[in-house]
Amino acid sequence: MALIARGLGYVYGQGTGFGIDALRGVDFDLSSGEMLVIAGATGSGKSTLLRLLAGLLRPSAGSVTVDGVAPHARSARGRVAIVFQNPESQFFAETVLADVAFGPGNLGAEDPDVVAADALAAVGLDPGAFGGRSPLTLSGGEARRAAIAGALAMRAPYLLLDEPTAGLDSRGRRDVIAAITAERARAGVAVVTHDPDEFLSDADHVLALSDGAPVFDGSVAALFDAFREYESAGLRLPEVVRAQLLARERGAHIPEIGFEPREAARVLMAARGERR
Amino acid sequence: MRVPVAFGQYVPVDSPIHALDAKTKMGLVAAFTAGVFMVDGFPGLAVMALVVVATVAVSRVPWHIAIRGVRALSFILAFTLLAHGLRWNPATVTLVRLGPLAVDGPGLVTGVFFAARIMLLVVGTSLLTLTTTPVQLTDGLERVMRPLEVVRFPAGEVAMMLTIALRFIPTTAAEAEKIVIAQTARGARFDEGGPIRRARAFVPVLVPLFINLFRRAEDLALAMESRCYRGGRGRTRLNASVMRPADWMTLAFATAVMIAVGVAL
Amino acid sequence: MIDVRDAMVVYPGAERPALDGVSLTLSPGESVAMLGANGSGKSTLARLCNALLLPSAGTVSVDGMDTRDAEALWDVRSRVGFVQQNPENQIVGTVAEEDVAFGPENLGVPAGELRRRVDDALEAVGLAGMQRREPHLLSDGQKQRLAIAGALAMRPAYLVLDEPTAMLDGTGRAEVAAVLKTLRDEGVGILHITHQLAEAADADRLVVLSEGRIVYEGTPFGLMGEPEYAGRYGVDLPHMAVLTAELRAKGIDVPAPMLDAESVVEALWR
Numbered sequence: 001m002a003l004i005a006r007g008l009g010y011v012y013g014q015g016t017g018f019g020i021d022a023l024r025g026v027d028f029d030l031s032s033g034e035m036l037v038i039a040g041a042t043g044s045g046k047s048t049l050l051r052l053l054a055g056l057l058r059p060s061a062g063s064v065t066v067d068g069v070a071p072h073a074r075s076a077r078g079r080v081a082i083v084f085q086n087p088e089s090q091f092f093a094e095t096v097l098a099d100v101a102f103g104p105g106n107l108g109a110e111d112p113d114v115v116a117a118d119a120l121a122a123v124g125l126d127p128g129a130f131g132g133r134s135p136l137t138l139s140g141g142e143a144r145r146a147a148i149a150g151a152l153a154m155r156a157p158y159l160l161l162d163e164p165t166a167g168l169d170s171r172g173r174r175d176v177i178a179a180i181t182a183e184r185a186r187a188g189v190a191v192v193t194h195d196p197d198e199f200l201s202d203a204d205h206v207l208a209l210s211d212g213a214p215v216f217d218g219s220v221a222a223l224f225d226a227f228r229e230y231e232s233a234g235l236r237l238p239e240v241v242r243a244q245l246l247a248r249e250r251g252a253h254i255p256e257i258g259f260e261p262r263e264a265a266r267v268l269m270a271a272r273g274e275r276r
Numbered sequence: 277m278r279v280p281v282a283f284g285q286y287v288p289v290d291s292p293i294h295a296l297d298a299k300t301k302m303g304l305v306a307a308f309t310a311g312v313f314m315v316d317g318f319p320g321l322a323v324m325a326l327v328v329v330a331t332v333a334v335s336r337v338p339w340h341i342a343i344r345g346v347r348a349l350s351f352i353l354a355f356t357l358l359a360h361g362l363r364w365n366p367a368t369v370t371l372v373r374l375g376p377l378a379v380d381g382p383g384l385v386t387g388v389f390f391a392a393r394i395m396l397l398v399v400g401t402s403l404l405t406l407t408t409t410p411v412q413l414t415d416g417l418e419r420v421m422r423p424l425e426v427v428r429f430p431a432g433e434v435a436m437m438l439t440i441a442l443r444f445i446p447t448t449a450a451e452a453e454k455i456v457i458a459q460t461a462r463g464a465r466f467d468e469g470g471p472i473r474r475a476r477a478f479v480p481v482l483v484p485l486f487i488n489l490f491r492r493a494e495d496l497a498l499a500m501e502s503r504c505y506r507g508g509r510g511r512t513r514l515n516a517s518v519m520r521p522a523d524w525m526t527l528a529f530a531t532a533v534m535i536a537v538g539v540a541l
Numbered sequence: 542m543i544d545v546r547d548a549m550v551v552y553p554g555a556e557r558p559a560l561d562g563v564s565l566t567l568s569p570g571e572s573v574a575m576l577g578a579n580g581s582g583k584s585t586l587a588r589l590c591n592a593l594l595l596p597s598a599g600t601v602s603v604d605g606m607d608t609r610d611a612e613a614l615w616d617v618r619s620r621v622g623f624v625q626q627n628p629e630n631q632i633v634g635t636v637a638e639e640d641v642a643f644g645p646e647n648l649g650v651p652a653g654e655l656r657r658r659v660d661d662a663l664e665a666v667g668l669a670g671m672q673r674r675e676p677h678l679l680s681d682g683q684k685q686r687l688a689i690a691g692a693l694a695m696r697p698a699y700l701v702l703d704e705p706t707a708m709l710d711g712t713g714r715a716e717v718a719a720v721l722k723t724l725r726d727e728g729v730g731i732l733h734i735t736h737q738l739a740e741a742a743d744a745d746r747l748v749v750l751s752e753g754r755i756v757y758e759g760t761p762f763g764l765m766g767e768p769e770y771a772g773r774y775g776v777d778l779p780h781m782a783v784l785t786a787e788l789r790a791k792g793i794d795v796p797a798p799m800l801d802a803e804s805v806v807e808a809l810w811r
Contacts, residue, residue: 042680042710056457082461090458092483102480106463136487140579150462167707169579169736170777194710197780236711240780242802250810261780265787272809411635443635446677495630502591502623503633503644503691504615510649514642514659 001067003030003053003080003158003188009061010048022048023212024061029205030188032157035181037199038192039235040209046192047085049209050160053190054082066158078107081156085163087147088135096120096138096146097131103154112153119153120146123179141172145179152183159183162192173198197238201259208235224257240264247271286409293335293407298416300523301404307527307534308400312393314538321392323537328400337406345398353391360387414438415517418508432508444492451488455481543567543590543621543699543730547599550585550753559585561753562599569698572721572731574741574761577750578775583734586750587703590732591621604698619648622692626704628684629676637663637679637687638672644695662690666720682713686720699730706740714740738765739779742800749774765798781805 005028012020023045030036040046051057052064055071064071066079081103084090093099100119101112109115117127123145130138130146138146144164151159164180165173181202183189191199196206206223208216208230215233216223223230227237227245237245240261248254252271258264293301312324332342346353361384365376372379405413418435425431456466459480466477543566550560560582567573567590577583588594589601592608603620606613625631634640641659650658663669666686676684685705692700702721706714722743725731733744741747741761749757749764751774757764764771765782772778782798785805789795799805 041712051457054461056461078463084454084458084461087458089488090455090480090484091487092480102459102464103462106465154462169775171578171775238780239800239802240784243781243784243805246802246806247809250806252810261783262787264780265784265791268784268788268805268809269791269793411639439635440633443633443676446675447629450677492627492630495625495627496633498588498593499623499625499631499688500633500643501593502618503695504618504647505643506615506647511646512649512651512655513646514639514652514655516652 001032001157003064003066003190004028005049005053005059005062005064007062008049008052008059008064010045010052010057011060012048014060021212023052023209026062026207026209026214027217028053028207030158030190032186032188033184034188034204035184035199035202036188036190036205036207037196037203038190038207038209039194039196040192041194041234043211044209045212046194046209047162048212050082050162050190050192053158053160054080056082078154079156080158080160081151081154083148083151083159083161083164085166087150088138088140088143090147091135091143094134095132096125096135097127099135100146100150100153103150107154109155115155116149116153119149122152122182123149124175125149139172141168141175144168144172144176148176148179156187158188158190160190160192163194164191165193165195165198200238200241208233210234244268244271285405287337287341287406289336291334291336291407293331293403296407296526297517297519297523298408298412299419299517299519300527301408302416302420303527304530305401305404307531309397311534311538312396312400314534315541317541318389320537320541321389321396323541324396324400325392327533328396331403332399335403335407337403342399342403342406345402346395349394349398353394356391356394357384357387360384360390410442411439411515412517414442415513415515419517430508432511436508440496447492448485448489452481452485455484542569542604543732544602545586545589545599546601548586548589548596548601549598550582550589550594551597558597558753560589560596563750563753563755564599565748565755567699567730567732569730570725570728571746572725572733572744573746573748574744575732575734575748575750576736576738576741576776578736580752581750581775582753583750584703585753587623587701587732587734590699590701591623592617593623615648619644619695620698622689622695622697622700624685624688624692624700624702624705626707628681628688628708631688632676632684632691635675636672637668637674637676640676640687641690641694644691648695658694658696662694665693665724666690667716680713681709682716685709685713685717689717689720689724693724697729699732700724701732701734703734704736705733706735706737718743737779738771738776738782739800742779749776751775762797 005026008026009024010022012022026049038046038049052059053071055076066076069076071080091099093102097113097116101116104115105112117131120127120130125142125145135143135146148164161180165176168176177198180189193199200220203220206216206220207214210233216226216230224245241257244254244257244264244267247268253274254267254271258267315321315324361379363378363380363383371381414435418431421429421431464477464480466474545563545565548560548563549558551558563586575583585594589596592614595609601608603617606617608617632640633643638659641662642655645655645658663671666689668683668686668690679687706717721731721733735741744761747759747761747764748755756774765778766786768778768783768786779800781800785795785798793808795808
């Protein structure tokens with residue numbers, strides 16, 4: 001049971017003579033309970049990949065399967081939930097609860113409002129306090145979380161998110177990250193970002209794209225070993241992590257990389273002491 | 277969801293017609309329209325048809341695009357023909373009879389005349405937008421409307437409104453597409469059920485689209501105020517449109533021809 | 542100089558003032574960064590600077606002109622360029638050059654001079670040669686630079702930017718930062734509102750707003766040395782600033798916060 005892609009490729013405007021090769025040769029595996037980070041600059045093909053995985057586009061090459069069926073098949077309906085960039089610009093209902101209930105309602109859930117209330121609670125928004133409010137009165141971080149709840153309410157076993165923290169202030173970002181990482185208990189989660197800092201410490205697996213092709217695909221530990229290649233593709237790891245990798249390159253003994261700055265300072269000091 | 281290519285959309289090729297100033301072309305359209313209404317027989321229409329064929333050829337606009345407007349109006353054309361050509365229980369002699377319904381000879385001729393007139397008007401006037409960019413068009417419109425400012429008509433403001441509308445068409449189309457995809461991902465269906473259900477399915481698209489448009493409008497108003505916009509008065513233009521001698525000559529010549537044909541035929 | 546003195550702004554129906562007695566100056570050639578959580582009053586202060594908003598109490602003046610003086614309104618606005626967060630929503634023109642020309646056209650700048658200003662402004666933001674490009678074909682970073690060019694074409698002495706990079710990716714952010722740095726060096730006064738302290742590192746002065754009051758004014762690095770203080774006002778220190786503060790506490794010689802990994806490793810294994 002997994003969301004799987006093999007040799008995935010997509011050409012915009014295929015057969016017109018003006019086709020744009022947006023994605024090629026991507027393999028992808030996401031199982032329940034896993035967190036995958038998809039890194040890449042704007043235009044690297046990340047958003048195309050998400051649309052293919054969600055069945056909103058049909059692949060030009062290769063294949064996608066959700067638990068063994070194609071994502072656009074009727075039986076796959078509701079198996080992949082996706083949160084697009086700036087999802088709060090898609091609110092339409094008069095209350096937060098009604099908006100979150102839209103997805104489950106479309107999927108024929110028995111009691112969409114109950115499911116919606118659960119989803120709001122899951123992102124840290126009290127359904128009693130927020131459910132009856134107009135979505136337009138929420139702050140940036142609250143609105144983003146409510147929009148994410150709209151996807152969670154579909155109870156899909158796979159959750160895809162496109163730049164979920166973009167444009168939020170630090171408090172909003174923290175709240176959103178907490179809501180997303182908690183979802184891993186129930187679903188497979190893939191986060192697309194040009195700034196992998198925030199999700200790296202929780203990631204099981206990293207897929208990096210550049211100009212539509214994979215430049216790295218593997219565990220976080222393997223990514224650290226290959227960080228020079230990753231950087232030569234125009235991508236960048238968090239500076240705190242880089243400092244430890246650079247030290248390692250110089251021959252310092254660093255068995256475990258720290259993600260938090262204080263932890264990183266401890267790791268670096270220990271390595272320095274050891275070498276002296 | 278893509279915005280359909282509207283008939284009359286600019287065709288980016290180089291031609292003497294494209295090179296004319298927008299105001300000239302508006303004048304030409306006015307003269308042509310007057311000419312078409314002045315002629316009262318088929319010889320006159322034939323001359324006008326010749327004018328249209330020659331202009332389309334010079335403009336290098338492909339024929340299938342130039343006549344696209346006629347297809348859009350095929351219903352109106354058919355109606356014109358039938359309204360003039362069919363008679364219910366006529367007393368006079370007719371060409372063909374089908375029970376009480378009859379095809380009336382002279383009526384049909386009148387129908388053909390009116391239908392041909394409509395076709396010529398559509399093809400002739402659509403050449404204006406086919407050979408002029410929207411920006412040139414709004415600029416030209418502003419200049420043509422300027423005399424109306426005497427009667428307090430806000431020509432500059434109307435032109436600015438049109439420019440902004442043009443500017444935000446691609447943005448709004450892209451946004452509509454994004455929202456459709458996002459709501460599809462949440463299980464919305466736009467292709468199921470009868471017409472009412474289908475129309476209702478677009479509520480989750482239209483509501484956010486409008487909310488975002490109002491937000492945009494607010495931001496844009498701030499941006500325009502910050503850049504000292506205070507209405508059309510006293511504004512200069514980077515690419516002011518100018519009438520060159522060729523423009524005046526073309527306009528004068530065409531007007532003369534139209535009046536001559538209109539009066540003579 | 543932009544001189545904000547004891548400015549107070551109360552929005553109708555609000556419980557507390559959006560700005561509560563704020564004083565701030567900005568000189569030509571100086572760059573000031575402003576941080577604060579959402580709702581701290583940053584955008585309100587930005588709008589005071591070019592008379593989009595007038596203070597309920599206190600004064601705002603630009604090169605000696607009071608923003609409340611209706612006669613001076615257009616002078617004030619042409620001297621203070623204003624750039625907003627959303628790159629898409631502030632572009633008026635259907636092609637790049639017409640957008641840049643919009644400001645000076647409104648000021649009645651004659652055609653020859655207009656062309657020169659437009660080309661200079663596009664050049665200054667690195668968009669030379671893109672005169673006829675349609676805005677929707679530009680990247681977000683390019684759109685935001687186009688917005689800056691639109692302000693520059695009015696030949697302003699100051700630029701006020703309200704979170705200009707919040708919607709950009711790393712490349713776009715770097716492009717905008719480079720343009721702002723050049724403009725500062727050329728003598729434009731810059732007020733850059735952001736919610737990332739790392740982006741403020743190059744500023745001459747840093748101001749932190751919280752609930753409508755200024756709670757910190759000093760150098761960016763000064764604040765980076767005080768993680769607890771910064772945290773109290775909703776400002777997140779760059780992770781590298783926290784890391785270097787830790788190292789210094791442990792006796793490593795790092796005189797100022799270092800934001801790049803290379804310098805830190807250099808300092809550790811000197």
